[in-house]
Amino acid sequence: MNLLFILPHVPWPLDRGVYQRTFHTLRELSRRHTVDLIAIDENGGSARHLPVFQEFCREVEFIPFVHPPWEKLFPHRLFQPLPASVNHWRCPELTTILERRLSKNSYDLVHIMDLVLAPYVLEHRNKVPFVMDRSRVDLQFQLMEHRALNFTWREKLLRGEGYLKLWLFEKKVAHLAAMEVVCGPDDETFLRRYINADMPVTVMVNGVDLEYFRPDAVPGTRDEPPTIVFCGAMDYNPNIDALNWYFAEIHARVVAAVPEVRVLIVGKDPAPEVKARASLPGVTVTGSVPDVRPWYLKAWVQMVPLRIGGGTRLKIVESLAMGTPVVSTTIGAQGLNLVHNQDALLADTTEDFAAQLIRSLTDPALRENVREAGMATARERFGWPAIVRGLEKRYEELIERLRASKTV
Template identity: 55%
Template structure:
């Protein structure tokens, strides 16, 4: 099959969770299908990595752009039927590039990343099947995020305006989609219950590069003192909220039970609130690091106190693959089908989260059991080749190649 792929960014270097998913799935799709790639390059950045994609894509086009300013509330935002978060990604130069590519070549389908790229196919190019790969379900994410934000009259009104428009837009994308690819069954359930019961949904869970993330990939030893890690992009609202909950309601419980506890916060672009946690005793905020694997190996366990779902949750399979056991909220581990007490420990209240973290740190037998089982589970279920094959097979079964899928000129 010939597939046109459209991304809102260049997913390399792989320094964000979403980049891991889209990069590895793209590479796996290219093993069986011919891929042409269009990707946005913000301010021309990351374009020097073209060769990485040319190694497995037939054609690679990077479209430079600058984010437009956010519109004024009135009249630009309120009178526009599109959600602001979607309209922000409408770029005439990208629309022209898509049209040019479709005019030059025959494609059996288009694969886009997230609904902001789906908007280019809602009123135009209606003849070609559309697959929307969703690293998160936007409507679900924004509703959960709003539930954790401070409330005020203005923020409440803007939220309801955004949700109303986003819901309408989600319905339109669902009608146009030949399939939506999501990270977990919770995302599938939300789409079918809140957006459309009829849109085809294919679940492709997130995975891990098992060659890169393995205990043998780092010679670093465990820290001598009990140490927990939280890893992720530290300018991403769910991660900020997770740390806010942990330090506001969990850390004091845990510190009493484990007085010599050390906390590592590892991830790029920490906002001021996250940076401030580094002023606490025995808390280290690293910012971006060139290689996260040594930090995984230093930690005795990773904590994932997420309260906002809809994300890629790649930190959990990464940690498990590195042999670092995980304590998570249920929502943090949604879609991964991990067994509490076997693959992972799950807790949803501050008291239980602190309790299970303390058990993980003090009970070496339990920690070793979950460490070993986590690595086994990763090897059997979370390797990208198997997940990519799952998506590739779905496309082959559901989208017939065009009779003439070769260059027109």
């Protein structure tokens, strides 16, 4: 296959879940197919990473990009047919580069990451089919945010204006895309129920680099005091909300049962309210770390108290592969088909989440059983080569079907 990937980010370094998804998809497909890459370089500065991708992609271009200011509701935004979250990614240079690439090369498929890039390929859909890869379903995610977060009346007004536009744009893209790729069955269910029941959708769960995320790949041992870790991008609303819920309603219950417990908050760009948690006894906020694996090894358990979902959490599959048991909400473990009390401990209420954390910290036999089962599940189901091979097969079937339809 001859493939063109268009990304709204440069997926390096691999410090965000979506970066890992796109990087490993690119690298695995390039082992057997020709892959070209165009990536938007937010705020510039990623040119030094070009050699990483030139090792396995035929042609690579990064486009330095600064987001335009958010438009005011009236008059510009109100009369703009595109959702504001999509229009915020307008990049004329990408239009020029894409037209040049399509005139120069014959591609079997154009693979784009996320809805924000759809406007650039819609006008070329008759030249080459495109596939939409979704790190999350935007409308589903925004509706979850709306329910979980306390927005001001002004924020609610601005968001409400965008929901209808986003729904209409989602329906347009679903009608024109050759296929959409989502992270889990819950995303597929949402698309079929609210966007287009007949749209072609395939599920490609997020995976883990099993050679890199191994407990014996880095030095380190479990810390002596009972330790909980929470990993992720700490400027991301769902992670901020998860920590707010944990510290407001759960942490005191855990401390009452396990007074010596420590909490490690590990991830880049912590928001001010996340940084403030470091003032609490036994709580550490690390900020960006060069390697997350030693922090998994320090912890007795990883908590994932997410209330806003969509996609699948790579922090969970990384934790499983590293042998660190997971306590998660069902939304946090969405799309992974983990078995409660076997692969992980699952809980959704304040009382139950606290109880599962306490169980994991005070019951060594339970912790060891969940650790072993989680590692086995990671090895069996979440290696990137097998996951991407499934996507590759769907692409081959899609291309064959499209070619056959042209000959009829």
